Amino acid sequence: MRLQPxxxxxxxxxxxxxxxxxxxxxxxxxxxxxAVNLGGQSRRSQESVTIYSFPAPNLTLSQPEVSEWTTVNVECEAQAGAVVTLNGAPARPPGPRAQLQLNASAEDNGRSFFCSAALEVAEQVVHKHQTRELRVLYGPRLNERDCLGNWTWQEGSQQTLRCQAWGNPTPKLNCSRKEDGALLPIGDLRPVKREVAGTYQCRATSTCGEVTREVVINVIYHQNNMAIVIPVASVIILGTVGAAAYIYNYQRKIQKYELQKARKAQEEAAMKLSTPATPP
Structure with missing residues (x-):
């Protein structure tokens, strides 16, 4: 084999x-x-070189995109003489082929599978790699961690309301108040106003389904003190006046009764004095 340098x-x-x-x-x-020829002289040098062919390993997924709870087969294969390793695969004797099987869940969405092949050439180890990603389709998630169901804030405070739905494909989230349909104020509340209080219904929807969650917002605020004092004072005054009137009427009835009793006694005494004695 002659080269063209x-x-x-x-x-x-x-x-x-x-x-x-x-x-x-x-x-x-x-x-x-x-070989070099110069000035009638010749010099020659010889070295050995190892020629080899080592393509990247073949990494395949039975399905690159699946619905949740679908069985997926992952296989990594290289040429004879190479040794492959596949992340997540069970331990087996070294060889040119490795595989694993999994029941795809939402946690596997976006999972990368890495296959590495090693080949020894002229007492040196050469590596080639291949990577594949799995997509898992699953319905909306709207749990306590990502969308708290109960919020209690002080009026005027600086707060941030977080409510996020998860899923693949990404779900659409809509939250409205049950009473009047007002939208849930997701994000910064600076400041918190009492008007946001209420019970909201959140609904996350996608092509893979839907899920709902109830979110309650409580706002603590101080009422006008005069608005409280005046009704309370009125109740106390009315109660006092009523009690005094009752006592006064009760005492008048007693006095009237005593006078009537004394007058009756006097009349009876007068009658006895005016009645003539019976002769013996």
């Missing part, structure tokens, strides 16, 4: 470069000879 001159030296394009039948140890 590219020669570069530099003062009293020269550099020759050539690409070695080996064929399958030429794989293995080959010898390269460099």
């Amino acid at each position: 590219t020669i570069t001159y530099n003062d009293d030296s020269l550099l020759a470069k050539a690409w070695v394009k080996g064929k399958v039948e030429e794989e293995g140890v080959q010898y390269l000879t460099c």
